[in-house]
Amino acid sequence: MSAAAAVISLVLLLGSVAQLAQAQCPLKCRCMAVSNKPYVDCQARNFEKPPNTGDDTYLEMNLSRNRLKSLGSYSFEKFPQLLVLDLSYNFIVELHDGVFKGADRIEHLDLSNNSLVFVSPHFLESCPGIQFLSLARNEYIGKVMEKENEEKVQNFLVAPSLRTLVLSDCQITTFPPWIVSGLPGLSTLDISNNKIKVLPVISIVSVCRLITINLERNPFNCEGACANAVTKNYFIENKTKFDKNVTFCPRNVRQGCELNITREEQEVRSKCLLTKIPDPLPREQPRSLWVYIGGASIALVALIFFAMVFNGLMSTCKRETSPPPSPGSPHSRAVQMELKEILGRPDNVYKDDDDECDSDNEHLV
Ligand SMILES: *[C@@H]1O[C@H](CO)[C@@H](O)[C@H](O)[C@H]1NC(C)=O
Numbered sequence: 001m002s003a004a005a006a007v008i009s010l011v012l013l014l015g016s017v018a019q020l021a022q023a024q025c026p027l028k029c030r031c032m033a034v035s036n037k038p039y040v041d042c043q044a045r046n047f048e049k050p051p052n053t054g055d056d057t058y059l060e061m062n063l064s065r066n067r068l069k070s071l072g073s074y075s076f077e078k079f080p081q082l083l084v085l086d087l088s089y090n091f092i093v094e095l096h097d098g099v100f101k102g103a104d105r106i107e108h109l110d111l112s113n114n115s116l117v118f119v120s121p122h123f124l125e126s127c128p129g130i131q132f133l134s135l136a137r138n139e140y141i142g143k144v145m146e147k148e149n150e151e152k153v154q155n156f157l158v159a160p161s162l163r164t165l166v167l168s169d170c171q172i173t174t175f176p177p178w179i180v181s182g183l184p185g186l187s188t189l190d191i192s193n194n195k196i197k198v199l200p201v202i203s204i205v206s207v208c209r210l211i212t213i214n215l216e217r218n219p220f221n222c223e224g225a226c227a228n229a230v231t232k233n234y235f236i237e238n239k240t241k242f243d244k245n246v247t248f249c250p251r252n253v254r255q256g257c258e259l260n261i262t263r264e265e266q267e268v269r270s271k272c273l274l275t276k277i278p279d280p281l282p283r284e285q286p287r288s289l290w291v292y293i294g295g296a297s298i299a300l301v302a303l304i305f306f307a308m309v310f311n312g313l314m315s316t317c318k319r320e321t322s323p324p325p326s327p328g329s330p331h332s333r334a335v336q337m338e339l340k341e342i343l344g345r346p347d348n349v350y351k352d353d354d355d356e357c358d359s360d361n362e363h364l365v
């Protein structure tokens with residue numbers, strides 16, 4: 001037990017703090033700060049699995065144009081702070097529950113241009129702040145929806161916080177209402193460039209906040225369009241935003257139907273507008289800052305600790321050199337108590353030190 005030991009421990013501690021301060025970039029990726037946000041760029045690096053090492057402070061990760069095929073549970077748990085994740089242009093086939101567990105802050109998720117043939121309705125349940133999801137250009141999604149429609153599946157996706165859903169170029173042929181029924185916060189829906197013939201009947205109950213719907217490049221047959229809830233909900237207040245290119249529809253559809261909205265519908269709609277949509281998660285301080293503050297505090301506490309122990313031991317020995325106290329005197333017991341408090345050690349361990357000190361004193365005498 002010496003000053004040297006204390007100094008060595010301190011140097012080790014400070015070293016590990018310094019190491020933490022140096023961001024560790026996943027192998028093969030480039031890490032940088034984009035407008036002050038830690039960003040990790042892993043695009044087009046032939047990744048077959050998401051990187052599983054690296055600093056845990058990144059807010060954005062770009063894994064676009066890799067070779068990701070299947071994603072297991074907790075695939076991104078090493079990056080718990082991620083807000084933006086770009087997985088576009090990969091070969092992802094299935095999205096199961098739990099894929100994004102551990103990365104539960106994700107708000108923006110791009111899964112466009114993959115090969116999805118299975119999407120669990122609950123795969124986003126671990127991301128309560130998700131706002132943007134693109135499944136664009138997944139050419140089998142249309143088939144998935146047809147199958148689910150036959151099987152009378154309840155929800156295509158459950159994500160109450162989702163604001164924007166992009167389903168363009170997905171070979172969708174029918175768009176039954178249940179596809180959006182788990183998305184009460186949806187404000188923008190893009191189903192452009194599909195093969196939808198019948199205007200979507202979107203329940204005003206499930207998507208009362210829908211503001212923009214992109215229906216471009218679909219072979220609509222506009223029969224009965226005015227009876228559809230989406231038209232009602234939409235045309236009443238936001239006539240102009242609806243029609244992007246439904247040029248072949250009757251004039252009243254393009255310009256808005258004269259609608260009779262029933263009292264019941266009006267009530268349902270007001271209730272829907274009152275349902276609380278989860279807010280995005282509150283932004284926290286980047287964790288790294290706390291790591292540094294924590295590290296610095298540990299170092300400081302350690303410094304004080306060593307200084308006190310050192311001081312305590314020295315004074316014990318000094319005080320006991322002259323005059324030699326009778327063993328177990330009130331004075332030495334008081335010192336014992338003091339040291340015990342500082343060290344928080346059990347009695348027996350402490351006694352060994354005390355004996356050493358005493359024996360040294362005997363030599364001196
Ligand atoms: C990821 O990289 C691609 C280019 O490969 C780029 O188009 C895309 O915008 C990037 N994603 C994000 C979220 O920055």
Ligand SMILES: *[C@@H]1O[C@H](CO)[C@@H](O)[C@H](O)[C@H]1NC(C)=O
Nearest residue numbers: 089113114136137138139169
């Ligand atoms: C993106 O997806 C579309 C539709 O599935 C496909 O036609 C296109 O080739 C894909 N692009 C790339 C670069 O993979």
Ligand SMILES: *[C@@H]1O[C@H](CO)[C@@H](O)[C@H](O)[C@H]1NC(C)=O
Nearest residue numbers: 208209210211233234237238
């Ligand atoms: C119509 O647009 C306004 C302004 O963008 C918006 O506040 C309102 O919620 C929209 N109404 C509907 C039914 O989408």
Ligand SMILES: *[C@@H]1O[C@H](CO)[C@@H](O)[C@H](O)[C@H]1NC(C)=O
Nearest residue numbers: 216217218244245246247248
């Ligand atoms: C509407 O669609 C037609 C046929 O697909 C196309 O020729 C036309 O340019 C589109 N108009 C707009 C405004 O997008």
Ligand SMILES: *[C@@H]1O[C@H](CO)[C@@H](O)[C@H](O)[C@H]1NC(C)=O
Nearest residue numbers: 226227252257258259260261
């Ligand atoms: C609205 O209701 C009135 C009377 O109930 C009916 O005559 C009219 O055709 C309805 N309009 C539409 C567009 O359904």
